Ligand SMILES: Nc1ncnc2c1ncn2[C@@H]1O[C@H](COP(=O)(O)OP(=O)(O)OP(=O)(O)O)[C@@H](O)[C@H]1O
């Protein structure tokens with residue numbers, strides 16, 4: 001398009017103004033990118049949880065252990081399809097700062113309850129057969145450069161090895177992928193039996209139970225039946241759907257959804273006013289120039305388009321810089337937050353949404369001045385000047 | 386010089402309505418402009434000179450009557466047809482040059498060529514010729530703010546002629562310039578008229594500017610009063 005140079009010259013004619021408006025848009029899209037990514041990460045646990053999966057934890061505090069006997073007792077309850085259990089290992093790799101989420105689980109039932117974990121059949125077999133082996137999620141394997149066959153030392157900040165020290169040596173027998181992109185694969189699984197045999201405390205307690213029901217419609221009655229079953233025991237339970245459990249966990253951080261909406265709304269509202277106002281002023285300053293262009297024979301619609309392209313260029317300039325900034329921010333944060341928020345990725349969805357908002361911002365801020373440029377009458381414009 | 390009429394105004398009326406009030410600028414105005422003419426229009430302020438130029442330039446349309454250019458009626462064209470017509474046939478020169486402040490001289494001159502199908506290199510070639518014609522080849526990459534009024538008006542003239550229109554309309558082209566610079570501009574217009582066959586209509590308040598034209602008409606209250614023959 002031949003007019004692009006003209007548009008570009010108009011956009012850049014006032015450097016300070018360009019800088020300030022670009023900066024405002026930059027900030028808005030930085031916030032948008034970062035916050036939407038954060039929301040995605042927080043929600044992915046909820047979204048990804050199967051709707052017939054229940055979690056059973058200690059009623060007083062979900063970090064309290066439950067007796068091992070609960071596994072079989074729960075399996076016996078009507079409507080329960082498959083029970084498995086997990087223990088928190090509190091693991092770190094080489095340095096305490098490098099935490100890796102590690103669970104001690106009963107391998108076969110765990111994989112049955114979590115069908116979204118995908119493993120090569122031979123690796124699966126190897127992991128099941130080797131007590132002292134560990135199964136590693138793809139994301140964490142990639143992050144640490146681990147391959148099948150590697151030996152890795154894992155230390156616990158809770159438990160001690162009965163042969164002394166707090167470090168276990170594992171051989172990686174398998175790496176699991178997620179059935180979907182958002183499936184969490186940033187943790188490690190090893191044998192509960194091996195855990196109990198090698199740690200110094202001994203004892204038969206488990207962290208929590210996870211189970212599937214025959215049908216999601218039975219979730220509530222099954223949950224009630226489980227909690228009733230263990231009522232008035234030493235370890236009363238609290239059973240909820242995995243979705244509710246994850247959600248409750250997230251909501252401890254606050255009403256994320258509302259905060260996010262508020263922040264994003266404020267950011268966009270502010271730049272809409274700032275940029276919109278700037279565009280109106282910029283075009284008003286050019287009244288005489290637009291009249292000249294029209295006199296020379298530039299069609300009104302062509303000038304209309306030029307104004308809209310200018311406001312869209314501005315929106316994309318600031319917006320893409322903002323997204324770039326958000327990307328870098330997230331890159332930095334995800335290295336540190338990987339264990340809490342494994343899905344901290346600025347994904348394609350957010351990118352497309354942001355591009356959509358940039359276009360919208362450009363059109364909204366440009367439309368009023370574009371229309372006044374379209375309607376501008378040559379004679380009245382010259383009389384005014 | 387041919388004797389063919391380039392412009393013909395036939396019983397033209399122009400009225401402006403402001404609310405309930407109607408101001409009549411012209412009534413039953415007839416006028417012919419011959420191909421190759423250089424016509425100066427003089428007259429007191431408010432007599433309708435600019436309004437007439439606007440009608441000739443297809444920037445405004447008559448309330449009544451017909452305007453023919455080169456045998457083709459332009460008073461009944463739509464706004465977008467008029468825009469095309471202006472781009473093809475008319476070069477405009479304004480009192481205050483009206484250059485785009487963010488474009489250098491060459492880019493300013495190039496503007497009318499953006500309305501043609503010429504390639505960038507063809508456009509550049511024509512811009513070069515136009516700037517040479519007004520004696521500003523060495524200022525092609527200067528910004529308007531870096532040029533004197535006379536130089537800016539030369540750039541404006543180059544812009545007006547770059548697409549080779551038949552007809553140039555100048556509204557007080559020297560109104561903002563000192564005598565010597567004004568004379569240089571007027572000599573350039575004369576050259577364009579005599580050597581390049583441009584038909585020129587120029588509005589001016591300045592009798593000595595009018596001397597550069599081939600003939601002068603006086604407008605008063607929307608009517609031509611008897612044109613005096615000016616002797617040098
Ligand atoms: N768009 C308009 N609306 C209403 N009245 C107008 C408009 N344009 C011009 N007029 C009026 O028409 C009359 C002629 O104006 P015009 O600009 O043609 O005068 P002029 O001869 O060019 O004057 P000057 O020498 O001051 O430039 C003036 O009284 C002016 O107020």
Ligand SMILES: [Mg+2]
Nearest residue numbers: 434435436556
């Ligand atoms: Mg005037």
